[in-house]
Amino acid sequence: xxxxxxxxxxxxxxxxxxxxxxxxxxxxxxxxxxxxxxxxxxxxxxxxxxxxxxxxxxxxxxxxxxxxxxxxxxxxxxxxxxxxxxxxxxxxxxxxxxxxxxxxxxxxxxxxxxxxxxxxxxxxxxxxxxxxxxxxxxxxxxxxxxxxxxxxxxxxx
Amino acid sequence: xxxxxxxxxxxxxxxxxxxxxxxxxxxxxxxxxxxxxxxxxxxxxxxxxxxxxxxxxxxxxxxxxxxxxxxxxxxxxxxxxxxxxxxxxxxxxxxxxxxxxxxxxxxxxxxxxxxxxxxxxxxxxxxxxxxxxxxxxxxxxxxxxxxxxxxxxxxxxxxxxxxxxxxxxxxxxxxxxxxxxxxxxxxxxxxxxxxxxxxxxxxxxxxxxxxxxxxxxxxxxxxxxxxxxxxxxxxxxxxxxxxxxxxxxxxxxxxxxxxxxxxxxxxxxxxxxxxxxxxxxxxxxxxxxxxxxxxxxxxxxxxxxxxxxxxxxxxxxxxxxxxxxxxxxxxxxxxxxxxxxxxxxxxxxxxxxxxxxxxxxxxxxxxxxxxxxxxxxxxxxxxxxxxxxxxxxxxxxxxxxxxxxxxxxxxxxxxxxxxxxxxxxxxxxxxxxxxxxxxxxxxxxxxxxxxxxxxxxxxxxxxxxxxxxxxxxxxxxxxxxxxxxxxxxxxxxxxxxxxxxxxxxxxxxxxxxxxxxxxxxxxxxxxxxxxxxxxxxxxxxxxxxxxxxxxxxxxxxxxxxxxxxxxxxxxxxxxxxxxxxxxxxxxxxxxxxxxxxxxxxxxxxxxxxxxxxxxxxxxxxxxxxxxxxxxxxxxxxxxxxxxxxxxxxxxxxxxxxxxxxxxxxxxxxxxxxxxxxxxxxxxxxxxxxxxxxxxxxxxxxxxxxxxxxxxxxxxxxxxxxxxxxxxxxxxxxxxxxxxxxxxxxxxxxxxxxxxxxxxxxxxxxxxxxxxxxxxxxxxxxxxxxx
Ligand code: FES
Ligand code: FES
Numbered sequence: 037x038x039x040x041x042x043x044x045x046x047x048x049x050x051x052x053x054x055x056x057x058x059x060x061x062x063x064x065x066x067x068x069x070x071x072x073x074x075x076x077x078x079x080x081x082x083x084x085x086x087x088x089x090x091x092x093x094x095x096x097x098x099x100x101x102x103x104x105x106x107x108x109x110x111x112x113x114x115x116x117x118x119x120x121x122x123x124x125x126x127x128x129x130x131x132x133x134x135x136x137x138x139x140x141x142x143x144x145x146x147x148x149x150x151x152x153x154x155x156x157x158x159x160x161x162x163x164x165x166x167x168x169x170x171x172x173x174x175x176x177x178x179x180x181x182x183x184x185x186x187x188x189x190x191x192x193x
Numbered sequence: 194x195x196x197x198x199x200x201x202x203x204x205x206x207x208x209x210x211x212x213x214x215x216x217x218x219x220x221x222x223x224x225x226x227x228x229x230x231x232x233x234x235x236x237x238x239x240x241x242x243x244x245x246x247x248x249x250x251x252x253x254x255x256x257x258x259x260x261x262x263x264x265x266x267x268x269x270x271x272x273x274x275x276x277x278x279x280x281x282x283x284x285x286x287x288x289x290x291x292x293x294x295x296x297x298x299x300x301x302x303x304x305x306x307x308x309x310x311x312x313x314x315x316x317x318x319x320x321x322x323x324x325x326x327x328x329x330x331x332x333x334x335x336x337x338x339x340x341x342x343x344x345x346x347x348x349x350x351x352x353x354x355x356x357x358x359x360x361x362x363x364x365x366x367x368x369x370x371x372x373x374x375x376x377x378x379x380x381x382x383x384x385x386x387x388x389x390x391x392x393x394x395x396x397x398x399x400x401x402x403x404x405x406x407x408x409x410x411x412x413x414x415x416x417x418x419x420x421x422x423x424x425x426x427x428x429x430x431x432x433x434x435x436x437x438x439x440x441x442x443x444x445x446x447x448x449x450x451x452x453x454x455x456x457x458x459x460x461x462x463x464x465x466x467x468x469x470x471x472x473x474x475x476x477x478x479x480x481x482x483x484x485x486x487x488x489x490x491x492x493x494x495x496x497x498x499x500x501x502x503x504x505x506x507x508x509x510x511x512x513x514x515x516x517x518x519x520x521x522x523x524x525x526x527x528x529x530x531x532x533x534x535x536x537x538x539x540x541x542x543x544x545x546x547x548x549x550x551x552x553x554x555x556x557x558x559x560x561x562x563x564x565x566x567x568x569x570x571x572x573x574x575x576x577x578x579x580x581x582x583x584x585x586x587x588x589x590x591x592x593x594x595x596x597x598x599x600x601x602x603x604x605x606x607x608x609x610x611x612x613x614x615x616x617x618x619x620x621x622x623x624x625x626x627x628x629x630x631x632x633x634x635x636x637x638x639x640x641x642x643x644x645x646x647x648x649x650x651x652x653x654x655x656x657x658x659x660x661x662x663x664x665x666x667x668x669x670x671x672x673x674x675x676x677x678x679x680x681x682x683x684x685x686x687x688x689x690x691x692x693x694x695x696x697x698x699x700x701x702x703x704x705x706x707x708x709x710x711x712x713x714x715x716x717x718x719x720x721x722x723x724x725x726x727x728x729x730x731x732x733x734x735x736x737x738x739x740x741x742x743x744x745x746x747x748x749x750x751x752x753x754x755x756x757x758x759x760x761x762x763x764x765x766x767x768x769x770x771x772x773x774x775x776x777x778x779x780x781x782x783x784x785x786x787x788x789x790x791x792x793x794x795x796x797x798x799x800x801x802x803x804x805x806x807x808x809x810x811x812x813x814x815x816x817x818x819x820x821x822x823x824x825x826x827x828x829x830x831x832x833x834x835x836x837x838x839x840x841x842x843x844x845x846x847x848x849x850x851x852x853x854x855x856x857x858x859x860x861x862x863x864x865x866x867x868x869x870x871x872x873x874x875x876x877x878x879x880x881x882x883x884x885x886x887x888x889x890x891x892x893x894x895x896x897x898x899x900x901x902x903x904x905x906x907x908x909x910x911x912x913x914x915x916x917x918x919x920x921x922x923x924x925x926x927x928x929x930x931x932x933x934x935x936x937x938x939x940x941x942x943x944x945x946x947x948x949x950x951x952x953x954x955x956x957x958x959x960x961x962x963x964x965x966x967x968x969x970x971x972x973x974x975x976x977x978x979x
Contacts, residue, residue: 056315070220071213073445075393076478080898083393111213124211128203131863134871135698136210137394137445143211162911169906173898175393175446176698178874178935179906181867 040104044069045113053100060084060095062103063110071111071140075173082172085141086110092148094171111140114147123147123189132185134176142172142182150190160190197711198926201863205717206702215443218397218412223471226399227256229461230317231474232307232324233483234299237333237555237891238346241297241306245325249309252323254316257468259460260307261294269293269463270429272456274520275671278358278529281548286358289349289553291519293429293456299328300348300518301555302891303483305456310468314475333555333891337492337515340552348518348553357516357551358525362533363606368546371507375498379581385569386958387490387515387885388878389901390562392697394445395476396485398458400465408436409465413458415441415725416451416695417735420672422727424454424522431462441725444697448875449561450485451697452737453522457484482896487885488562490515491528495573503585505596507544510536510573514551514559521560525551530608530668531566531656531738537605538574539616539652539829540596545606555891561737563875563936567655575651575941580954589945590624593652593831609656611827614855618917620652622853623831626913632835645838645952645969646848649945653832653938656825657930658743675821676740677732678748680709680756682814684801686780686794688715691723693733694745699932700864701741705749707860708926712753713793714779731817739828739930742860747924748820754925755816763814764796766807826921826929830854832873834942838950843966845881845947847910852938854914857921857929865931869914872935878904880940880958902959 041050044067051066063069063086072095075083084095087109114121123143126132133139149168153160160168165186166179174182196202209215246258272291279285295306307324311317332346339345340355348355372378394414401410409432415421418439426434444451461472476484493512500506514528533547578596582589594617603611624630632648639646659665662673679691688709694701706720723729736745757777764782765772768789776785783790799805803812835849852869859865882902886894895901920927940958947965948954953972956964 054315064220068222069213070217071215073217073394074219074475075395076898078478078897078899080903081393081478111211115212120211127211128207131204131867133207133210134700134867135392135394135446136207136215136443137217137392139210140213163907166905166907166909173393173903173905175391175448175875175903176871177867178870178872178904178912179909180870180874180911183906183911 038101040100042103042106042108044108045110055101057100058096059098059100059103062100063095069110069112073137073140075137080173082145083138083141085144087144087148092145111144114143121147122192126185126189130181130185130188132177132181138172138174142174145172146186146189150186150193154193196707196717198707198858198860200707200861202703202707202717202861204700204703205706206700217394217443217445218399218414219475221399221412221442223399223401226471226473227310227312227468228314228317229464229472229474230309230321231305231457232309232321232326234302234304234306236299236328236330237302238331239299239328240331241295241299241326242329243327244307246307248325249320249323252316252320254312255320256310256470257464258307258309258324259464259467261292261296264294264460264463265292265296267463268430269459272519273428274525275522276526277669278360278525280358281361286525287349287352287356288520289352293459301557302893303557304518308460308464310464310470310472335554335556335887335889335891337490337513337552337554340554341513341550348555352553355553357520357553359550360529361546361548363546364544365546368507368509368544371544372496372498372509375506376501377499377585378496379577379584380494380496381577381580383493383495383573383576384957385489385491385572386879388488388562388883389482389885390448390450390485390488391903392446392448392450395478395481396451396455397475398461399471399473400461401471402465402469404469409462410438410440411458411462412440412442414444414451415439416447416697416737418695418725418727419693419733420735421454425459425462429459431459438728441695447697448563449488449565449737453486453560455484478898479896482901483557483893486521486560487517487557488559489569490559491569493573495577497577497581499581499585503587503592503595505540505542508536508542510547512547512549514549515554515556516551517554517556517558519558521558524558524560526670527561527566532570534608535567535570535654535656536574536607537609539598539654541598543606556887563872564933565738567933568937568940571651571653571937572941575653576944579649579945583954589650590620590629594620609825612824612922613919614827614829615917615919616652616829619830619853619855622915622917623833623851626853626915627833627835627849627851629833639837643840645840645950647838647946647950648833648835649942649949650831650833651938651942651945653934654827654829655934655937657739657828658822658826659738659740660822660825662821672734674734675819676734676744676748677817677819678752679731679815679817680749680752682756682797684798686797687719689721689723690749691730692745692749693730693735694741695725695736699736699741704860704864705746708746708749708753712757713777715793739932742928743826743921743924743930744820744822746926746928747822748818750925751818751820752816755818756814759814760796762807762810763800764791767791767796767799767805822924824923826857826923828854828856828929828931828934830934830938832938832942834946836946836950838947838965840969843962843969845960845965847877850910851913852935854916854931854934855918855929856916856931857918858927859916859918866914868931869935870912872933873912873939874904874909875936876939877909877943880943880960882908882959884959
């Protein structure tokens with residue numbers, strides 16, 4: 037067992053983990069933040085995406101001990117002062133979710149790449165959105181309305 | 194704001210999902226919770242000689258290790274198929290024994306043989322690996338046609354040559370004669386590829402046993418918690434029905450795979466009682482691939498005969514359907530009554546015959562997956578129609594139009610009675626939206642840059658909302674297929690709807706509330722939809738077969754009728770007017786054009802204070818209904834797909850996908866469009882990317898997202914979806930159902946487009962770049978030779 041400490045959604049947290057414990061399990065089991073999901077065992081589905089020091093990371097690919105000292109945002113920490121993040125609002129407005137299981141990962145991945153494109157000044161068109169979503173699988177929506185949601189949010193972010 | 198029927202109301206349930214507050218089974222933690230991990234067969238077929246549990250039992254954190262003999266020894270029953278099919282010789286289907294934990298023989302890779310219960314998921318998994326099972330490997334058979342050969346290994350003792358049943362529908366002789374006399378016959382051999390359903394939330398269960406109460410609770414990823422409870426108690430003897438509560442909380446997609454009651458749920462419940470602990474099990478994705486019931490897997494031959502005017506005179510099909518190693522809950526009805534009854538398509542065909550043989554193989558059990566039988570039927574008919582048009586040198590659209598059923602009701606030769614439709618309207622709408630007429634110009638443009646452009650269509654029909662209970666009972670169903678609803682009006686006028694339907698992405702919390710808005714003019718926020726808990730909801734058959742609208746909402750409508758009648762009686766009494774003068778709208782109970790107006794809440798409050806009720810009326814305002822449909826419903830439509838194929842690589846790019854559907858009444862167009870998008874994506878996945886592949890020894894080669902090609906965002910286009918509706922006459926709201934249409938109509942449209950592009954009709958699903966490239970080469974070789 038190792039004690040890890042990090043900041044999650046603005047709060048300092050720590051806990052004892054085994055060396056093999058994945059960040060996603062630390063978040064879900066130790067911290068009880070179950071908005072971050074697990075949809076696969078090969079780092080393909082993206083249901084587990086969180087932000088680690090501002091980068092979108094699949095929390096199932098990172099050991100909890102590696103996150104020592106980092107700044108983490110999960111889906112639960114995205115809305116600020118009761119105000120939905122524009123990406124969250126856009127998913128609702130554009131029916132970008134059905135069962136909701138892929139949604140937290142989609143939203144966390146999308147907020148990061150929209151920001152990234154913004155900073156780089158490259159245009160985020162439909163093709164680019166679809167390419168950026170390569171690491172996020174949705175079985176329900178056929179992606180149509182996810183793409184619409186991200187386009188909508190990008191215009192407001 | 195109008196939030197009634199037809200309004201694009203944003204989803205009430207979204208808030209919790211977009212903020213991470215959804216509550217799925219694996220999110221739930223119970224006191225005294227342990228974790229289960231299953232020991233699974235690495236062989237496709239083997240005898241279990243010995244199980245040595247002692248090493249595992251001694252490992253850290255391990256609470257218990259159980260095997261199949263202990264399970265059956267405690268009287269836990271075998272897993273059953275709930276739909277009896279008889280072979281054409283009258284003999285009942287040959288259902289083999291399926292124990293939740295195998296006792297003597299394992300029959301597919303992933304078959305569970307033992308379970309470990311431990312303090313953490315990691316410790317349970319480590320100990321499961323330490324359980325030593327001594328197997329004697331047996332020969333196995335994987336392919337359905339090979340399974341029927343005399344020399345094939347026998348999988349279940351009671352199913353000779355692995356044949357489960359040999360079933361037929363329609364008139365064979367008349368059909369043969371019609372085809373014999375036809376001016377032109379089209380014949381195709383078609384394989385419908387096996388798919389893994391892949392709801393993104395893996396299956397999960399938490400069993401909670403209370404010793405003091407001798408009571409069980411099961412939290413589970415189910416599309417139909419009441420059916421689960423019924424089957425778990427009545428057939429598997431896990432617990433009596435009144436001592437078992439099943440809760441299906443938020444469920445992350447189902448697509449059929451979460452209808453069934455799987456070994457893991459049975460074992461967790463039983464092990465919870467044995468250990469007096471709560472037990473959680475959540476599938477890893479690799480376990481989902483191995484154990485979630487797969488879909489499709491048919492091998493068929495179709496013949497369609499046309500007269501010299503291009504009218505269809507007869508259609509004949511011969512199918513072998515692979516049901517895997519065991520008969521799953523509804524496995525028998527999928528390749529029979531959900532399949533062959535739709536072989537008439539949208540066409541007026543006098544003679545149809547279909548023969549279906551179902552077989553056991555050493556593979557994962559196969560059952561209903563989005564569309565269930567109907568995609569297989571549609572694929573056959575619509576591939577054959579497009580092929581016929583090419584062979585006859587006529588337009589695919591006109592060949593279809595010429596053969597459409599034109600008047601309703603229409604009795605097909607394969608049971609179904611189509612009640613209403615306007616097939617030409619959907620064809621026309623799709624043709625217009627796709628600019629079908631301008632295609633040849635686009636083809637020429639594409640050719641200039643070295644691309645092969647093709648267009649294909651599919652005019653599908655399907656049957657939803659299954660169906661009058663007595664009718665399905667006579668066809669072998671072990672259950673009734675009605676739905677129940679209860680409408681509880683609270684004293685303050687807010688409303689709760691308790692429904693037996695289950696939402697796992699369909700948005701029922703919104704659309705069901707819209708029915709109340711529509712009826713009484715209340716805001717959707719004043720309505721709460723309750724589902725997924727056998728302790729709260731009276732009973733229900735759950736959600737599958739696109740039945741929540743046509744059947745589930747009809748039950749709510751019927752219950753609302755009763756509420757409306759009683760509310761009007763109370764209102765009339767309070768206002769001292771005739772009941773027939775009362776109208777309820779905009780949240781008011783009133784006599785229109787007068788000053789006699791009561792707030793809805795005033796009537797509701799009076800219903801509960803009972804201070805001023807009509808003589809003899811019971812207090813309260815709460816009504817229930819059990820709705821049994823009068824007929825199947827028949828959604829139909831036309832899909833057009835346009836592709837560009839790169840001849841260098843065989844890569845297919847979908848440049849346009851148009852859908853025109855007839856779903857009858859649409860309660861929320863936004864949600865219906867979403868259903869169509871998702872369905873089309875799954876259909877495109879089947880046609881272009883997905884296939885479950887086993888090697889010759891029954892090892893699953895596509896056991897993860899590294900190997901099984903799930904459709905991703907950049908494999909798919911945006912879709913153009915529209916509706917041409919004819920309301921369904923057989924239910925009160927006119928709803929037909931929309932959940933599966935996309936997955937049914939899209940695969941043939943896509944394959945018809947690719948084969949059009951490459952000039953070679955010989956192409957099977959999934960049309961991977963390698964296959965398409967090879968087909969292009971073959972077509973080129975053929976052309977060179979001609
Ligand atoms: S759970 Fe992390 S990518 Fe699937
Ligand atoms: S909304 Fe269900 S997986 Fe994306």
